Every structure is written in structure tokens, then in C-alpha cells.
Amino acid sequence: MAVHHRACHLCEAICGVEIEHEGARVLSVRGDREDPVSKGYICPKAVALADVHHDPDRLQRPLKKVGDEFVEIGWDEAFDEIGARLREIRERHGADAIAHYVGNPIAHNYAAAIYAMGVFPAAVGTRARYSSQSTDNLPRMLVSWLLFGTQAALPIPDVDRTRHFLVIGANPLVSNGSLMSAPGMGRRLAELRARGGRLVVIDPRRSETAEVADEHCFIRPGGDAFFLLAFLHVLFSEGLTKPRHLSARTSGEETLRALAARFTPEKVAPETGITPDTVRRLAREFAAADAAVAYGRMGVSAQEFGALATWLIDVVNVVTGNLDRVGGAMFTTPAADLIGLADVARLRGHHGTYHSRVRGLPEWSDELPVAALAEEIDTPEDVAPKKPGGVPRIRALLTSSGNPVLSTPNGARLERAFASLELMVSIDIYRNETSRHAHYILPPTFALERDHYDIVLHAVGLRNAAKWSPAMVPRAPHQRHDWEIYRELSVRLAGGPVPRAVLGPLTKLALAAATPERILALLLRTGPYGKELGLDVVKRAKHGIDLGPLEAGRLTAILRTKSKKIRLAPPQLVADVERLAAKLGRHRTRALTLIGRRELRSNNSWLHNSARLVKGRDRCTLRMHPTDAEGRGLASGAVVRVTSRVGRLEVPLEVTDEVMPGVVSLPHGYGHRRGAGVKLGVAVELGGVSANDLTDEKAIDTFAGTANLNGVEVDVTSI
Ligand code: SF4
Numbered sequence: 001m002a003v004h005h006r007a008c009h010l011c012e013a014i015c016g017v018e019i020e021h022e023g024a025r026v027l028s029v030r031g032d033r034e035d036p037v038s039k040g041y042i043c044p045k046a047v048a049l050a051d052v053h054h055d056p057d058r059l060q061r062p063l064k065k066v067g068d069e070f071v072e073i074g075w076d077e078a079f080d081e082i083g084a085r086l087r088e089i090r091e092r093h094g095a096d097a098i099a100h101y102v103g104n105p106i107a108h109n110y111a112a113a114i115y116a117m118g119v120f121p122a123a124v125g126t127r128a129r130y131s132s133q134s135t136d137n138l139p140r141m142l143v144s145w146l147l148f149g150t151q152a153a154l155p156i157p158d159v160d161r162t163r164h165f166l167v168i169g170a171n172p173l174v175s176n177g178s179l180m181s182a183p184g185m186g187r188r189l190a191e192l193r194a195r196g197g198r199l200v201v202i203d204p205r206r207s208e209t210a211e212v213a214d215e216h217c218f219i220r221p222g223g224d225a226f227f228l229l230a231f232l233h234v235l236f237s238e239g240l241t242k243p244r245h246l247s248a249r250t251s252g253e254e255t256l257r258a259l260a261a262r263f264t265p266e267k268v269a270p271e272t273g274i275t276p277d278t279v280r281r282l283a284r285e286f287a288a289a290d291a292a293v294a295y296g297r298m299g300v301s302a303q304e305f306g307a308l309a310t311w312l313i314d315v316v317n318v319v320t321g322n323l324d325r326v327g328g329a330m331f332t333t334p335a336a337d338l339i340g341l342a343d344v345a346r347l348r349g350h351h352g353t354y355h356s357r358v359r360g361l362p363e364w365s366d367e368l369p370v371a372a373l374a375e376e377i378d379t380p381e382d383v384a385p386k387k388p389g390g391v392p393r394i395r396a397l398l399t400s401s402g403n404p405v406l407s408t409p410n411g412a413r414l415e416r417a418f419a420s421l422e423l424m425v426s427i428d429i430y431r432n433e434t435s436r437h438a439h440y441i442l443p444p445t446f447a448l449e450r451d452h453y454d455i456v457l458h459a460v461g462l463r464n465a466a467k468w469s470p471a472m473v474p475r476a477p478h479q480r481h482d483w484e485i486y487r488e489l490s491v492r493l494a495g496g497p498v499p500r501a502v503l504g505p506l507t508k509l510a511l512a513a514a515t516p517e518r519i520l521a522l523l524l525r526t527g528p529y530g531k532e533l534g535l536d537v538v539k540r541a542k543h544g545i546d547l548g549p550l551e552a553g554r555l556t557a558i559l560r561t562k563s564k565k566i567r568l569a570p571p572q573l574v575a576d577v578e579r580l581a582a583k584l585g586r587h588r589t590r591a592l593t594l595i596g597r598r599e600l601r602s603n604n605s606w607l608h609n610s611a612r613l614v615k616g617r618d619r620c621t622l623r624m625h626p627t628d629a630e631g632r633g634l635a636s637g638a639v640v641r642v643t644s645r646v647g648r649l650e651v652p653l654e655v656t657d658e659v660m661p662g663v664v665s666l667p668h669g670y671g672h673r674r675g676a677g678v679k680l681g682v683a684v685e686l687g688g689v690s691a692n693d694l695t696d697e698k699a700i701d702t703f704a705g706t707a708n709l710n711g712v713e714v715d716v717t718s719i
Helices: 044-053 075-093 104-108 110-124 138-148 185-194 224-237 252-263 265-272 276-288 305-319 338-344 370-378 409-418 482-494 505-511 516-525 535-539 571-581 628-633 681-687
Strands: 003-008 017-020 025-031 065-066 068-073 098-102 130-132 162-170 198-202 215-217 292-296 351-355 363-364 396-400 423-427 441-442 464-468 546-548 592-595 623-624 639-643 648-655 664-667 712-718
Touching: 017 044, 017 305, 025 044, 025 198, 075 098, 075 396, 075 423, 075 482, 098 110, 098 215, 098 370, 104 110, 110 396, 110 482, 110 516, 130 370, 138 305, 138 363, 162 224, 162 305, 185 198, 198 276, 224 252, 224 265, 224 276, 224 571, 252 305, 252 571, 265 276, 276 292, 292 305, 305 370, 305 571, 370 409, 396 482, 423 482, 516 535, 623 628, 628 648
Parallel strands: 098 130, 098 396, 162 198, 162 292, 198 215, 396 423, 423 441, 592 664, 623 648
Antiparallel strands: 003 017, 017 025, 065 068, 065 441, 351 363, 464 546, 592 712, 623 664, 639 648, 639 712
């Protein structure tokens, strides 16, 4: 028996795990007590490291669809055939006719990320790039670029030292932090309260985090930007702003003050459902705290005004002097410098430099909103681009580490659209609801068969740390890593004409056969800790290296704006406030609004094939307030019909006052009984419904392009 130490890659918390194994067989998975950040904590999902590793449904060799069946083929044969088809499609329709979609597990796979985000799209030369980002964190990146000059500047709530934690549309107790790697959040929140700090949660659902909070306020879905403007109104009008060390480091405060003056707590109350007195008290308490921090995630981000709400959270932290300050929103000092990497790789950010064809939606940093993907495939080519320079019709699609049929809005339309593709390739360990439509499936190794270093997630850690995760077992000769798959395809494509490819330094390096490990070593050597924290040092520390708490005073090194100031009122966001203002007074009291729900034993769509994780009660239920249920003659346990503009489904009902009146909640990632071709024995048996058969690809944050997954109007009726 041997003991293997690594970081769990299943979610953003990156807990240290200790795995007992005999060769390739995992015997147990436990928390690593010596991990400097997680200190032994793991959540129930950690067992999926073993369950996915041993899953008999996991694909091992490339598959090619012949007729309606998948047959195994060799790697070289697959690479050659796919490369030839892609080159031929590029010659006929141009590089932009080849689209690429990447799901969020790529953030947990540094080697694949280098190739998937940089090398492969550049080798194709395509601008038709999509990812799960536009159903998730896109507003965070966009706002960081607008305020700080680079999308890589990510403020992290200093949960361990704050005195007042204002959580809006997030459930960190279940997520263990998101855009904040915070393993053991339950302990951290208990410690916050034990030291006299205050936890306040604003959410349409009394989430698990809200259950342990000092105060929870229901808010109407999509009302966050209104709430935050009213919050700022109170701060400005009552003289509660206190920029402290930031006073000479910001621009645009007067514009903000004028904006906030328009949104009194009384005016926005119908949109938020929060009383004016409560808004005033919450703002005063926040301003009075020694150290306070506001934080928001999916509920704030994946909604109609996600960019505005994300911006206003940052503004609250800045005008109260709580940015770049202990106990406030802080910046990490990761060993692999993400901000420097963004500089070198020309990835600081850009917005609207080109657009999607059908709706003319803006790109964000070389990515188009995934809500546009289906229409970009299924709309005939004679529909001209809505804006000059729009991309042409998509003819080929490569998906990687993602299941957009279950995770993007109106998944059913996307699924139908796949039928019109000339070529679809999926890099995936499973034959799932998306990859079953592919002409080729290329299965990469799973985490325990590859090395890993969390370039992205250490950059959002609650504490500065560095940890190398070696492969537990080497990959078998018949297996390929994701990055090897991408490199093979890239080499075949880069050999042909590359119409618009601007091969950045990293892409050139990767195509010159540098391994991801050599690129990582370079990043560490040139990072803030220099040669003293080279890859060899990191590799020797099997539990990880503690680099200390986050430090105040990082702003000067981080800001990339020309003025070297935080742009508090970027004109694009100021202009978008008018879209919000136009909604004032339009709240529909009769409609039900669907929001999502994150659960501890589930992570998006891909852990439902673990029998240990899905056992027990049915978690894919619609939760509804008793008042709404009574008004419709519905009771717990009944199967109800839920209808939106785009779809209809039937799901068991749970009546609970956990959700506010007028709101219903459904988790996403379920709905695995979707027809022939899915090879996920446990998940198919589990069934459930896909929330994204109700979410609407037309309902987006039109400024950012993010899908509105937390504000879908639905009807619920008995069957
Ligand atoms: S919280 Fe759970 S799933 Fe996430 S990294 Fe930790 S053990 Fe893994």
C-alpha cells in the first residue's frame, strides 16, 4: 500500500487529500491534516476521486461514430481524421466556422488549460470561442478589467479576519468558496461569529449559509443591483463613505454619488422586496464595522444585471475603504503570477471587439456568450451578421471538459442544433448528454493519472499557498492527457493556413514542444517568490507550501489602468445603469421566478455517476413557498409541471418556506435520461430533470453576455 498526497480538483476549494492506494486501485480518500490551507477538511464529494477513477463507464480509448454506433479507433487514426476534416472545413468556410467550447473543469487542469485556452484556438485561428464562463464568472472578469485594468485582478474576501461578511447571492458554506478557494468554510464562518463578527446573507433562498448567518434577507431574483445602489445611496447620503488608504487611488466617485442618488431605498423596495429601513440599517452596520467585506457569486453573476451587481459589490468595498485591506477584499500573491501571465499572454481583457453573427452579442476577451451557441449553429448561413465583422455560421464544434446540453441555457435547442454540424468532436471522459452527439470522442486521463498545479485557484485562495499534485499512477500507454490531445490536433492544424492566429509567446512555446511542466517551471521562476520557489522546491513539499496570509498594500502592483487608479465609474457600466433603471416599477407580482441551487453532494453534471454521492433522497426537486403552493393547490411530493418560454418539464415538488414567495428553485446538472448514446449507468438511473431545459438563451445580461440562469419566469401547475 502507498500513500499519495494531492489537491482535490473536484471544486474550487482545492482541499489537500491523502489517498491510500495499491497501484492504480484507490483504497481510501481522506483529508490531509498537513495541508496548510484545508488542514484535513474534505467534503463528501471527495470520494468521487476514487469513484470516477474506477468508473466502468469512463472511456479509455477514442471512439468514432459509425452509423448510430460508436466504435473504438486508434489515437493516430483519430488525430489524422479529425485534423484532415478540420483543415478541410477551415478551407471551405474559414477558421471562424470551427467553434470551441470549454467547460469549467479546465480551471482544475493547468496543462489542459494552457492548450485549450491558448494553443488550440490560435492554431485553428478561430474567434468562435465559448466556455462555461458566460454562464458563471464572466462578470467578475469583465468588471476587474474595467475597474483594475486586468481581468486577472480578483478581490478575495478575507473571511478569516473580517468582522462583517456580507454575502449576496452566494452559498459559500456549500461551495467552500467560489472565486475564493476556502476549504472548511463552515469552521471559518463559525470562527467569524465566535470573534464577534457578523454574517449577513442576501438571497432569494434561505441557503445553508443563510441558516448559520446572523441575519438573512430575502431578495427578489435580479434585484441585487437595485439593492446595492440603494445601499450606496445610504453610504453617500449619510456621509458613511470612508475610502481611507484608497482616497487618492480612485476616480469616478462623483459620478457614482450622482448615480446612487437616484436609487433611494424606498424607490427600489418593490424590486428587491427589502424594506428601506433594512437597507439603511445594513449599510450603516457595514460602514461601522472595523473590517467588512461584500461578496457575491452565482446569484449575482448569472443574472440579467450580473455585471452591474458585481461592479457595485466592488464599489461598496472601495468606498468604505475595505479593498486591499486586512479583513476586507484582498489580492493574493500567488507563486505563479496570474496577473503577470495575463500581461505576457495579452489576456488583460477586451470587450466588444467583434460580435456573434445572429444577435450581434459582444465578445469578452476572445469569447462569445454561450447563450448564442445554438443559434450560431442552427441559423442558416444566408442570415447576414447583425454587426460588421460578425463570425460566420458554425460548421464544426470541439467541446472539452463540458456538458453544455445540461449546463447552458436552452440545452434542448443546442442538442437539436448539433445535428446540423459537419463535424463534432468531444474531449471527454464520459459519453454524456453532449458527447453522445459527437462524431469522435477523445477521452483524456483523469486527475489521478496526471500531474497538477492550481495556477488559477491559488490565485483566488484565502491564503497564499503553492501545491504540486503528482500523478498517483502514470498514464497507461493507451491513454492520452488532454494537453497531448490538444497538441496533436494543434500541430495538425497549425501546419495549414492560420488566417487570424496571433500566436502569443505561450502558444509558440507550447507548439515548440515545451511540456506544460516546463511552462509552469518558467512561471514559478519568474513569479513573485523567484527562484527560491522553483518547481523543484514546490515538488518536494508533498503537503503544499504555506506562503502566508494575504497581504494589504498589493494594489500598486496589481493596477493596470493607465491612470494607476481604480476606475470606479467606467462609462460602459454607468451607461448600463439606464437599462436597470428602465426596469423600475415593472416587477410582476404574479409570476414565479426560477433560480438555481447548489448542493454539497453534486457539482454541475459530472458527479452523478458516483453511486455513493447520489444515494439517498431525491435532490432534484422544485422548491416552492407554501403561499405559492397553496394558491395553486399543490402539495409536497406531487409531481408538477414547470413551463417557461423555451420548455416544459415535470418534477417532484417540495413545499418549504426556505424560498421566498414568488420564487422556485431547482438544482442544475440533472436530466440524464436523454435518449440513446448516454453511457452513465448510475446517472441515467438517477434521472432527474435539466433546469436548462427551462432557462432561456434569449434572456441574458445584454451588456456582459452572461446567461440569466437565476431569473427565469415560469408557470407551475399540477399535472
Ligand atoms: S470541497 Fe470537496 S470537492 Fe471541493 S476540493 Fe474539497 S474535498 Fe474536493
